[in-house]
Structures are given as C-alpha cells and as structure tokens.
Amino acid sequence: MLISSIGDMNFGQKLKQLRIQKGLTQQQLAERLGYKTNSYISDVESGHFIPSREKLKKIAKALDVPFKVLEDMLLESKLEALGIKEPELLSLFKDIPSLPERDKRAIINAYLKVKERRMRKKKT
Known part of the structure; x- marks a missing residue:
C-alpha cells in the first residue's frame, strides 16, 4: 500500500x-x-x-x-497523536473498521495504561 x-x-x-x-x-x-x-x-x-x-x-x-x-491515513494520524505507533495496534483498528467507538476507546485506554506502567518501570 x-x-x-x-x-x-x-x-x-x-x-x-x-x-x-x-x-x-x-x-x-x-x-x-x-x-x-x-x-x-x-x-x-x-x-x-x-x-x-x-x-x-x-x-x-x-x-x-x-x-x-x-481513511487509514487519518486513523493512523489520530492514533499516532495518542502515542500509539505499534504496527500491530494500527492494523487492528484498520482491519476492524466497524469496531464500536466504545471498544476502540477501551482498547486505546488499556494500551495507554500499559505503556505508562512500562515507562514508570524503566525509570525505576
């Protein structure tokens, strides 16, 4: 592509x-x-x-x-603005465009929490 x-x-x-x-x-x-x-x-x-x-x-x-x-470019831009750059996660959202908004938000929030925890562990 x-x-x-x-x-x-x-x-x-x-x-x-x-x-x-x-x-x-x-x-x-x-x-x-x-x-x-x-x-x-x-x-x-x-x-x-x-x-x-x-x-x-x-x-x-x-x-x-x-x-x-x-559409994919726009989605990628929005996710990257949230700090989500992993190809697997980007592809999940692209491959499942009909995923309900609340599910997308839940996935994004869970991802951001995991990422934040990893960053804290690296600092300690």
Whole structure:
C-alpha cells in the first residue's frame, strides 16, 4: 500500500507525501477538486484542518486512490497523536473498521495504561 512508507506524521503531512508520490503539485490537485488556487490543499497539508468525509472522498478520487487509503491515513494520524505507533495496534483498528467507538476507546485506554506502567518501570 502507498502509505506504508509514510511514517510518523500528521494527516496533512501524510496527504502531502501521497500527493508527491502521485506526482502532483498542490495546484494540480486543487484544480482536480475544482478550486482555482491551491490554498485549500495548502491549509490541509499544513494541518490547519482535516477535510470532511465527503471532501476526503473527493480528494481520494482526485488522487486516484481508494477512499480507504485516506481513511487509514487519518486513523493512523489520530492514533499516532495518542502515542500509539505499534504496527500491530494500527492494523487492528484498520482491519476492524466497524469496531464500536466504545471498544476502540477501551482498547486505546488499556494500551495507554500499559505503556505508562512500562515507562514508570524503566525509570525505576
């Protein structure tokens, strides 16, 4: 998958990397989305905001990638922001997109508690 080489970055940075991999400038992507200037793409890539689900679908189409690629990038960014970077945990959330939100929260909270305990043990 394209994003496997995209490491620990926020969503905007991941989107920029994907756009570059696709050989597009911000202006070219903006034009594919029907914008006259690249300011929208620039704002997204700079991390000013994350597009709505509908906009993400349009961006995926403009980049000629499945919507799932952008969904996964967004999920990865959110998890990485919480300090979750382990490939196994990232893949769990990607492979089970229908997992209820409360279950996702429970898994994340349990993981963060374990991680915190490990950090405390390392300090002692």
